[in-house]
Amino acid sequence: MTNDAPALAAKDEPVAVVDATTIKDDGKMPPLYAARNRVYPKRVQGLFRRLKWAALAVLLTIYYTVPWIRWDRGPGVPDQAVLVDMAHERAYFFFIEIWAQEVYYLTAVLIMAAIGLFLVTSIGGRIWCGYACPQTVWTDLYMWVERRIEGDRNARMKLDKGPLTGGKVAKKAAKHGVWLLIAVLTGGAWIFYFADAPTVVREIFTGQASTTVYFFIGLFTFTTYTLAGWAREQVCTYMCPWPRFQAAMMDENTFVVTYQDWRGEPRGRLHKDEDFAVRGDCVNCNQCVAVCPTGIDIRDGQQLECIGCGLCIDACNPVMEKIGRPPNLITLDSIANQERRAEKKPPVFRFLRPRTLIYSAVLLLVAAGMVGTLMTRPNIHANILRDRKPLYVPLSNGDIRNGYTVKVSNRRQTARTISMTLTGVPGATITVVGGAQKSTTTAFLQVELDSVSTYRVFVTAPKAGLDGESTDLVFRFVDTVTGKARTYETVFRGPEK
Ligand code: SF4
Numbered sequence: 001m002t003n004d005a006p007a008l009a010a011k012d013e014p015v016a017v018v019d020a021t022t023i024k025d026d027g028k029m030p031p032l033y034a035a036r037n038r039v040y041p042k043r044v045q046g047l048f049r050r051l052k053w054a055a056l057a058v059l060l061t062i063y064y065t066v067p068w069i070r071w072d073r074g075p076g077v078p079d080q081a082v083l084v085d086m087a088h089e090r091a092y093f094f095f096i097e098i099w100a101q102e103v104y105y106l107t108a109v110l111i112m113a114a115i116g117l118f119l120v121t122s123i124g125g126r127i128w129c130g131y132a133c134p135q136t137v138w139t140d141l142y143m144w145v146e147r148r149i150e151g152d153r154n155a156r157m158k159l160d161k162g163p164l165t166g167g168k169v170a171k172k173a174a175k176h177g178v179w180l181l182i183a184v185l186t187g188g189a190w191i192f193y194f195a196d197a198p199t200v201v202r203e204i205f206t207g208q209a210s211t212t213v214y215f216f217i218g219l220f221t222f223t224t225y226t227l228a229g230w231a232r233e234q235v236c237t238y239m240c241p242w243p244r245f246q247a248a249m250m251d252e253n254t255f256v257v258t259y260q261d262w263r264g265e266p267r268g269r270l271h272k273d274e275d276f277a278v279r280g281d282c283v284n285c286n287q288c289v290a291v292c293p294t295g296i297d298i299r300d301g302q303q304l305e306c307i308g309c310g311l312c313i314d315a316c317n318p319v320m321e322k323i324g325r326p327p328n329l330i331t332l333d334s335i336a337n338q339e340r341r342a343e344k345k346p347p348v349f350r351f352l353r354p355r356t357l358i359y360s361a362v363l364l365l366v367a368a369g370m371v372g373t374l375m376t377r378p379n380i381h382a383n384i385l386r387d388r389k390p391l392y393v394p395l396s397n398g399d400i401r402n403g404y405t406v407k408v409s410n411r412r413q414t415a416r417t418i419s420m421t422l423t424g425v426p427g428a429t430i431t432v433v434g435g436a437q438k439s440t441t442t443a444f445l446q447v448e449l450d451s452v453s454t455y456r457v458f459v460t461a462p463k464a465g466l467d468g469e470s471t472d473l474v475f476r477f478v479d480t481v482t483g484k485a486r487t488y489e490t491v492f493r494g495p496e497k
């Protein structure tokens with residue numbers, strides 16, 4: 001074993017398989033949780049490492065900068081491009097504004113995210129886990145800090161085993177200090193998605209921010225520091241449900257990180273002038289294990305702990321180059337192709353399969369539905385609530401009067417005049433309480449910009465024109481500038497015929 005061999009277990013040590021249902025000789029149940037073996041991933045260079053750095057840079061840049069992008073929506077409206085405004089029950093995403101009543105758009109986004117993840121997983125395996133999951137991204141960042149301060153794998157192992165010296169305390173303090181700083185910045189950035197970023201920064205530093213703001217910064221600081229600094233691969237192995245059911249999205253044509261055992265075995269140390277015709281390509285150097293962020297040995301086959309990052313490929317390729325063997329002993333390939341390659345058959349790539357086609361179709365369908373409804377959604381929205389007590393009021397002249405509460409929302413950034421007319425009840429007239437017009441057939445409502453206005457409305461109609469206890473009544477709202485109209489059906493109540 002080289003100096004870089006894993007700290008977890010020597011390669012040839014037997015692996016203990018614990019069956020939780022097995023009672024030990026002393027009659028005691030075995031522990032349900034194995035003690036944690038600290039993982040010390042070694043620095044590695046290569047294509048997959050570069051891809052991981054690129055993904056990390058892009059994702060962190062998006063996360064930290066998006067709340068600072070401004071988007072002019074006019075006076076009196078937030079100018080933050082992406083904002084979830086809980087206080088005013090709105091969400092802004094550049095030119096899209098979603099009201100609380102339109103929460104179904106959020107549902108559609110979540111469905112699309114889930115189906116998109118299913119699709120990506122069915123094609124490329126655990127790409128999400130290895131490259132884009134926040135746990136992976138922040139753990140990678142934390143490991144980079146750790147490596148810069150404490151050194152690479154061997155230096156870190158030595159430091160942890162060594163006595164408590166001034167140098168060790170200084171290094172540990174520096175590492176945890178930087179980790180905490182990243183955690184605070186992470187928690188702070190999350191808050192910016194829920195409040196105007198420049199304002200909340202000013203409030204935080206002047207002590208004027210609300211308790212809620214400080215609480216959530218503290219909460220996200222704690223979770224980031226704990227999960228990325230301490231828990232790390234334990235989150236993927238024990239806490240995250242995704243590895244448990246992502247296998248349902250995969251099949252033999254899904255790309256996974258895999259060890260080509262048909263090529264690598266029988267493995268063993270390489271002796272001088274050894275003939276590769278009688279042995280496998282794996283020289284048992286354990287470099288693939290040393291770099292693995294979850295501390296597993298990919299040569300043991302597909303494992304729940306493998307996040308598909310490909311760093312073991314980067315570790316193995318230089319070894320193959322050094323011993324003059326073809327690269328990619330550990331590779332990104334489908335299990336079906338591995339079987340074909342083992343039989344010296346050419347690989348076949350099947351991206352179009354029933355599951356990928358179904359996921360794509362559902363994704364396109366939901367996306368098209370969402371875009372369609374977003375583009376055609378009315379910008380007048382009303383809610384009509386009929387009075388239930390009393391159901392109707394007989395007037396002295398014999399007419400019948402019903403009361404309604406009408407709520408009109410204006411989703412535009414300008415105040416509007418909306419006309420309101422009635423159909424269905426002959427001779428019906430409208431009186432808006434507090435309005436200038438009395439008993440009119442068309443009432444004009446002044447609706448403030450980006451708000452919901454509530455009106456108390458009385459509808460009066462001659463008894464002779466009613467169908468009896470219940471007559472269908474339609475409220476029609478028209479934008480007086482654009483001419484766009486919406487109708488809402490309700491009923492007009494009266495006495496029995
Ligand atoms: S698979 Fe490659 S990196 Fe891993 S032990 Fe074998 S030769 Fe070394």
Ligand code: SF4
Pocket residue numbers: 257288291292293294295296297298305306307308309310311312313
């Ligand atoms: S086995 Fe390889 S692909 Fe899987 S987590 Fe470890 S380094 Fe990444």
